[in-house]
Amino acid sequence: MTLATQLLDWYYENARDLPWRQDKDAYKIWVSEIMLQQTRVEAVKGYYQRWIDRFPTPAVLAEASEQEVLQYWQGLGYYSRARNLLAGVREVCAAYGGEVPEDEQLIRQLPGVGDYTAGAIASIAYNRRVPAVDGNVLRIFSRLFCLESDISKQATKREIAGLLHRHMPDSSPGDFNQALMDLGSMICIPRRPRCQVCPLSNLCEGYAREVQDTLPVRPAKKEPVLVQLAAGLVLQDGKYLVRQRPAKGLLAGMWEFPTVELTGGQAADRCLTAVLWHEFGQEVDVGEEQFHYIHIFSHRKWDISFFSCQWLSGNGVMKEGQWRSLTEFSNMPWAGPHHKVALALAES
Ligand code: SF4
Structure with a gap:
């Protein structure tokens, strides 16, 4: 079996039940991905639900004042994310009739949207074969392929994006990206990865060499x-x-x-x-x-x-x-x- 098949089989049995997975609405995926940057899933759930209840579509959010939007974001921190989201939906309403565009290059041009978020939206909402490389993916692939280069370097990120793209299936690319998110949060966790129950353990070079705990390689952290x-x-x-x-x-x-x-x-x-x-x-x-x-x-x-x-x-x-x-x-x-x-x- 291929890496993708093993991962997807596991995902279909074990996928997390998350509020933003109820449908494949690109706007909702966008909101959830922006909220999830720097914030834990459990903490995001409540904020996400309140947000969607108040701002269910890009059109509703686009009409809101910045003060109200910041108030709904209060507690999540990194408030530029909320401002960018507001600017982004206003652009979506002005330029794309209120629908998030399907092309990841166009999504990538929206304020506050990086490669990862564009990849997540395009693959999950529109089934496009686009990688979504975040910290989870960098960690998992560093271990899977025993990569000892610093994951903060652009060259390492490009190498991992290439590996991810190569292993991504033609069908269900969104599920593949979501499966990696779930694997990273439940199994291939930052400390003490749960290799004994990992669906990819038979393919994992880091595990085979017993160096999984030393990977990924990161730069030394600066104290605030x-x-x-x-x-x-x-x-x-x-x-x-x-x-x-x-x-x-x-x-x-x-x-x-x-x-x-x-x-x-x-x-x-x-x-x-x-x-x-x-x-x-x-x-x-x-x-x-x-x-x-x-x-x-x-x-x-x-x-x-x-x-x-x-x-x-x-x-x-x-x-x-x-x-x-x-x-x-x-x-x-x-x-x-x-x-x-x-x-x-x-x-x-
Ligand atoms: S075997 Fe261990 S290190 Fe390798 S991908 Fe699975 S959890 Fe991560």
């Missing part, structure tokens, strides 16, 4: 940079002082409480007092730390303390910031740990 932050919770007339982050960069456009980065061991109370006066025009007395969170992004680690601040006067010039009530909090997309604080304040 620690960023010390202090945020002020300023309440005045039943409203909190908040601001929207800049339109570009980390957590772009999300809401936060006034925040300052502390460098070189600066005192949080003095920095907050200064920032709240100079940037927000508010005179405050910084009090006790009320919340403290560590939030890890891919390259940064926020160590953020939230201080309750007593409002004294607001005579300065408000360069930025707005006053928002607790009832408005639930309609605002919040930046990372600020969301936890907003929820806690709204529930208290």
Whole structure:
């Protein structure tokens, strides 16, 4: 039997029952694949269902505001994915009558869509024989063919895409790609692959040479940079002082409480007092730390303390910031740990 036959036989017996597999709607596959980038399947399920209930088609999503879209994405992180998805469906509505195009080259040109996502959509929704190479496939093929080159290198990715294409069947290419996704999440997992129950163990060179645990080869991981932050919770007339982050960069456009980065061991109370006066025009007395969170992004680690601040006067010039009530909090997309604080304040 060929690799494809063995894999597909296993898949038809063991495929995961996932909400986005109910039909072969290209838009739904697109949404699920974008959500699944950097996020676990179990975590995505709830978000996906809420999203599809609210935005069942590209046309409905295209009409939504960015703020609402970010709110539905809140908690998934990497918000540029949501913005790109919105821009992508708007393009699909403007250029393709609301239908995701079948040609993977055209899909690939949509905002935020890379080779992997284009391959997944084209193969699963339209049965096109296109590889979808993600971290799962790189890991599985490194082990299957005992490849010792760094999987972060383009040359290795090209080599694996070539191998994948060669082994891809003419019929059911979408099932083949999905079978690899399932094998990667259930059997050929990152640590301690379950080779004894793997449908491909008789073909696997890494397993035969007992080096499967050492593969794939990756570059050394860099530690995220620690960023010390202090945020002020300023309440005045039943409203909190908040601001929207800049339109570009980390957590772009999300809401936060006034925040300052502390460098070189600066005192949080003095920095907050200064920032709240100079940037927000508010005179405050910084009090006790009320919340403290560590939030890890891919390259940064926020160590953020939230201080309750007593409002004294607001005579300065408000360069930025707005006053928002607790009832408005639930309609605002919040930046990372600020969301936890907003929820806690709204529930208290
Ligand atoms: S035999 Fe082991 S290493 Fe090889 S593909 Fe299967 S699970 Fe992965």
